[in-house]
Amino acid sequence: MNEFSEQLIAELAAITPFRLLKSGRTLPVLLPFYHLVSDRDLPYRNNYDYPSVAQFEADLDFLLQHFRPIGLEQLLKGDDLSGCFHLSFDDGLRECYELIAPLLKSKGIPATFFINPSFVDNKDLFHRYKASVITSIFQSRNIQLSLQRTYADLASLDEMAEEVGINWDEWLADNQPYMTMEQVKSLQNDGFTIGSHSMDHPEFELLDEESQLEEIRESMDWLNRKLQPTIKAFAFPFTDFGVSDAVFEACQRERLFDLSFGTAGIKKERFNCHYQRLPMEQNTALSTQRRLKQAFVAYRLKALLGKHYARRS
Structure with missing residues (x-):
């Protein structure tokens, strides 16, 4: 929301009927996404909010009231x-x-x-989750700590964990934050689609082009070997910021995926079969309607200025 103040967007959202904001064939398809839903306070997730089960169910009911759910097959067809x-x-x-x-x-x-x-089968832990676990331990000892939490800091995070007595293998065995391979396959058998999110969730803007491509190639190869998905989908970790046109063109030439996704919100895309998703874990104190209204208002304001396409640099 760089071009517009949050206050202006909130005020316009409050007075504009939702049916007007969400109407029109030229709007980008709505692609809400989450990481986590839980009623528990999870120390490894203290870097952002997540909805409770009740909040999440309210989101689902509102979406079903105003939109029609579709699968990746319909998204790929692009009708x-x-x-x-x-x-x-x-x-x-x-x-x-x-x-x-x-x-x-x-x-x-x-x-x-x-x-x-x-991370499948709890073999390793996302670097930002590691930073959150370490921070929670220091906070329990009334020590204030500000950690760097990027992929480039992974080695130093592991060293600090050892210094405070954390063994990641033991921590993962005790907490098991991730799904097992058996659970992933069960979701697929139930009709859900499984996509890749890179091998170990680096910030792509910190990687050079070849390293970005290797993350995509390796993770999609794993997905194809283990799950043989009908539709090959890739979601850039964090978002697609820092990913050049050359990387997208290479992915298309090599047919690494059928669909790919960023997290820039409700925005249009220049690349075919690449879509932007809307984070739903921001402002969870607001109602579902208010969060979506503000997202649609932001899109429509940017469209008036011709700034409604996603940027990657």
């Missing part, structure tokens, strides 16, 4: 997508299997789960 939505979930956390999928099944909502092969 008239006005009034549709497709849900997705990143990181492959175990709540996807234990809490989210049962709710989706009960309401007949298709979805895609984007997973990191390095």
Whole structure:
């Protein structure tokens, strides 16, 4: 929301009927996404909010009231997508299997789960989760600590964990934050689609082009070997910021995926079969309607200025 103040967007959203904001065949398809849904306070997720089960169910009911759920097959066909939505979930956390999928099944909502092969079966932990765990330990000792939390800081995070007595293998065995391979396959057997989210969730803007391509190639190869998905989907970790046209063109030449996704919100895209998703874990204190109204207002204001296309640099 760089061009417009949050206050202006909030005020316009408050007075504009939702049916007007969401109408029109030229609007980008609505692609809400989450990481986690839980009623528990999870120390490894203190870097951003996540909805409770009740909040998440309210989101689903509102979406079903105003939009039509679709699967990746319809998204790939690219026919008239006005009034549709497709849900997705990143990181492959175990709540996807234990809490989210049962709710989706009960309401007949298709979805895609984007997973990191390095974390399946709790073999390793996302670097920002590691930073959160370490920070929570220092906070429990009344020590204030500000950690760097990028992929480039992974080695130093592991060293600090050792200094404070954390053994990641033991921590993962005790906490098991991620889904197992058996659970991932169960989701696929239930009709959900599984996509790649890179091997181990680096910030792509920190990688050179060849390293970005290797992350995509390796993770998509793993996905194809283990799950043989009908539609090959890739969601850029964090977002697609820092990913050049050359990388997208290479992915298209090599047919690495059928669909790919960023997280820039409701925006149009220049590349065919690349879509931007809307983060739903921001401002969870607001109602579902208010969050979506503000997102649509922001899009329409930017469209007036011709700034409604996603930028990657």
